[in-house]
Amino acid sequence: MSKNTLEFLQPKNWPPPKGYSNGVAAEGRQIFVAGQIGWSERGELVSDDFVAQVERALANIVQVLAEAGGKPHHLTRLSWFVTDKATYVARQKEIGEAYRRVIGRHFPAMTLIVVTGLLEQGAKVEIEATAVIPTK
Numbered sequence: 001m002s003k004n005t006l007e008f009l010q011p012k013n014w015p016p017p018k019g020y021s022n023g024v025a026a027e028g029r030q031i032f033v034a035g036q037i038g039w040s041e042r043g044e045l046v047s048d049d050f051v052a053q054v055e056r057a058l059a060n061i062v063q064v065l066a067e068a069g070g071k072p073h074h075l076t077r078l079s080w081f082v083t084d085k086a087t088y089v090a091r092q093k094e095i096g097e098a099y100r101r102v103i104g105r106h107f108p109a110m111t112l113i114v115v116t117g118l119l120e121q122g123a124k125v126e127i128e129a130t131a132v133i134p135t136k
Contacts, residue, residue: 005134006076019096020110024076026132031068033129035081036060037120050087050124055098061129062102070133072103077130080112084124088112 009023010016038053039045039060046056062072082088088095118126 006074006132017107019099020078020107022109024109026076028074028132028134029068031065031070031074031129031131031133033061033064033131035079035126035128036064037118037123037126039120039123045120045122048122050084051091051094051098053123053125054095054127055102057125057127058099058102061127065129065131068131068133070131073106074131074133075103075106075108075129076132077109078111079128080110081115081118081126081128082112082124083115083117085114087124088114 005027007025008021009025011022014022036057037045037060038047038056040056046052061075061078065071065074118124
């Protein structure tokens with residue numbers, strides 16, 4: 001397979017973002033992962049804890065991506081939907097640690113949206129992903 005063809009876009013005079021990229025240009029096979037929550041293979045939430053749900057949602061994204069032959073470094077965009085902004089802000093350090101355990105030090109373009117609720121009862125975060133896998 002050819003090398004990863006991601007280009008991280010950072011305007012010259014902008015301050016560097018923390019934990020994400022302002023933009024990503026990519027070539028290859030596009031993969032779109034539906035919003036993932038912190039549930040197990042049995043469809044049960046792994047915990048009531050926000051950070052545990054984040055870690056599992058990210059792991060679920062990695063599992064779906066693997067079905068297409070992708071890896072975390074192929075991610076180009078993550079859209080996060082959270083039900084509690086205060087919890088997200090207060091636990092950013094722990095969220096970052098969980099993120100690096102699952103995704104590593106790869107930081108695609110990201111958006112965080114605060115919502116009043118998610119479809120699944122007890123879900124506190126849902127993350128959808130886009131990835132581009134280089135073609136042969």
